[in-house]
Amino acid sequence: MDLVDDGTATAGNQPEYTVSELSGAVKRVIEGEFGLVRVRGEVGRVSRPASGHLYFDLKDDRSVIAAISWKGQVGRMQVRPEEGMEVVATGRMTTFPGQSKYQLIVEDVAPAGAGALMAMLEKRKAALAAEGLFETGRKRPIPFLPLVIGVITSPSGAVIRDILHRLRDRFPRHVLIWPVAVQGQECASQVAAAIRGFNAIAPGGTIPRPDVLIVARGGGSLEDLWGFNEEIVVRAAAASDIPLISAVGHETDTTLIDYAADLRAPTPTAAAELAVPVRLELLATLDGLAARLLRGVVQGVTGRGQRLRDLARALPRVETLVTTPRQRLDAASVRLGAALGLAVAKKRASFDRVAGRMQPSALRALVVRQRDKLAACDTRMLRAIAVRHERREERLASLAARLAPALGRLMTDAARRTGEGRARLAVLSDRLAAAPQARLTRLADRLEALDRTRQTLGYTQTLQRGYAVVRGDGALVTDKAGAERAAGLEIEFHDGRLSLGTRGSRRGKGDEDQGGQGQLF
Numbered sequence: 001m002d003l004v005d006d007g008t009a010t011a012g013n014q015p016e017y018t019v020s021e022l023s024g025a026v027k028r029v030i031e032g033e034f035g036l037v038r039v040r041g042e043v044g045r046v047s048r049p050a051s052g053h054l055y056f057d058l059k060d061d062r063s064v065i066a067a068i069s070w071k072g073q074v075g076r077m078q079v080r081p082e083e084g085m086e087v088v089a090t091g092r093m094t095t096f097p098g099q100s101k102y103q104l105i106v107e108d109v110a111p112a113g114a115g116a117l118m119a120m121l122e123k124r125k126a127a128l129a130a131e132g133l134f135e136t137g138r139k140r141p142i143p144f145l146p147l148v149i150g151v152i153t154s155p156s157g158a159v160i161r162d163i164l165h166r167l168r169d170r171f172p173r174h175v176l177i178w179p180v181a182v183q184g185q186e187c188a189s190q191v192a193a194a195i196r197g198f199n200a201i202a203p204g205g206t207i208p209r210p211d212v213l214i215v216a217r218g219g220g221s222l223e224d225l226w227g228f229n230e231e232i233v234v235r236a237a238a239a240s241d242i243p244l245i246s247a248v249g250h251e252t253d254t255t256l257i258d259y260a261a262d263l264r265a266p267t268p269t270a271a272a273e274l275a276v277p278v279r280l281e282l283l284a285t286l287d288g289l290a291a292r293l294l295r296g297v298v299q300g301v302t303g304r305g306q307r308l309r310d311l312a313r314a315l316p317r318v319e320t321l322v323t324t325p326r327q328r329l330d331a332a333s334v335r336l337g338a339a340l341g342l343a344v345a346k347k348r349a350s351f352d353r354v355a356g357r358m359q360p361s362a363l364r365a366l367v368v369r370q371r372d373k374l375a376a377c378d379t380r381m382l383r384a385i386a387v388r389h390e391r392r393e394e395r396l397a398s399l400a401a402r403l404a405p406a407l408g409r410l411m412t413d414a415a416r417r418t419g420e421g422r423a424r425l426a427v428l429s430d431r432l433a434a435a436p437q438a439r440l441t442r443l444a445d446r447l448e449a450l451d452r453t454r455q456t457l458g459y460t461q462t463l464q465r466g467y468a469v470v471r472g473d474g475a476l477v478t479d480k481a482g483a484e485r486a487a488g489l490e491i492e493f494h495d496g497r498l499s500l501g502t503r504g505s506r507r508g509k510g511d512e513d514q515g516g517q518g519q520l521f
Contacts, residue, residue: 023097034093150210166272187227192236216268247271463494
């Protein structure tokens with residue numbers, strides 16, 4: 001800046017930038033200097049909005065860098081960053097002019113060593129265990145002999161061949177295979193979808209519903225087996241209504257799905273052995289049980305027959321058993337005749353005593369008492385009827401007295417409502433009579449406005465400003481070549497049209513001298 005004599009500042013030779021120009025220059029410098037970088041640091045704040053993008057911070061003990069992964073990049077990540085995890089992020093540096101900040105566009109994230117993976121695995125295991133997904137009480141028993149077995153694994157690996165071979169040797173069963181990726185970015189989502197898919201099969205449908213599921217994969221490194229440590233796989237296994245056997249890796253390999261599964265098998269082959277018994281062993285066991293059952297039945301029948309014969313020898317003869325009861329029956333028969341005669345005599349004496357007391361005077365006295373009692377009841381009944389009749393008449397008079405004022409109020413209210421209805425009807429009639437005219441007026445105004453718009457947009461208004469329309473042989477001409485080809489031209493101005501005749505009449509003097517076609521203008 002320079003100062004003039006009056007003390008005001010004047011611009012020097014330095015160039016002036018707009019804010020956008022300066023931001024763009026800074027963006028080009030940073031992106032050109034740091035095209036592709038790998039940054040190691042600890043993951044700080046992690047944000048996952050509904051858009052699917054991933055926002056997080058990379059930090060060390062002194063600095064913080066904002067990092068972003070777009071939705072497509074997040075879907076390709078094998079390991080997704082979590083807060084507190086130490087990672088190596090690969091991406092490119094750029095700026096965000098809207099907030100005057102620089103940031104790292106992350107394309108891939110890798111844990112900074114196996115220690116970081118194990119720390120993240122233990123943290124995730126503790127969080128899921130706290131939710132009760134690994135509790136022993138929620139695990140279901142594996143069916144002894146399933147009819148259908150669902151296998152979730154890669155269709156091209158040796159694992160599925162080993163499982164099918166072992167099932168065929170032990171006890172052939174109907175097997176449904178759901179092909180999935182057993183490592184890589186799509187592993188977790190495909191395995192979780194397969195578990196949910198098998199559970200979604202309706203019992204009794206065209207596709208049989210499995211009685212047990214096997215999630216299988218061969219051995220590998222911690223990174224290769226990482227898909228079976230993802231939370232989505234663990235939750236799908238814990239939520240499965242079908243008993244699930246986990247057979248991921250070899251015997252020394254452990255993943256989080258092993259804790260959520262109902263049963264863990266050390267190898268995929270062992271999973272097939274745990275799913276079904278040995279058919280030949282079952283047949284041998286069945287034969288042994290049948291033989292034991294036959295021996296038990298024979299021995300039981302023999303023992304009971306011998307016991308029956310032993311008890312029969314201890315019983316006395318039938319004649320001895322019925323001799324005493326027969327003698328008691330004879331003695332009772334002798335006493336029965338005399339007892340019946342004595343009972344008849346007692347009943348006859350009692351009847352004679354009662355008949356002696358039954359005299360005509362006693363019957364007349366009884367009739368008189370019953371008649372007096374009936375007259376007293378008749379008097380009380382007439383009195384009660386009269387009292388009830390009086391009470392009903394009094395209640396009817398009270399209701400009649402209340403009915404007249406109520407009827408008057410109803411008639412008054414009806415008249416008032418009728419008047420109000422007539423007033424509303426008159427207002428609506430006036431509105432109905434005025435509505436067509438108002439409607440026609442609005443439509444006329446709108447039609448007039450549309451006509452003005454049509455005239456404004458038409459080409460005749462353009463002709464008023466000094467333009468013209470050229471037609472050749474009745475068609476619109478828009479270029480010189482079209483005008484030269486036309487036999488006759490017609491020019492339309494705002495106040496009329498002008499015809500220029502045929503091609504020969506348009507030749508000028510210079511054209512005749514040259515022997516060619518001249519120019520129109």
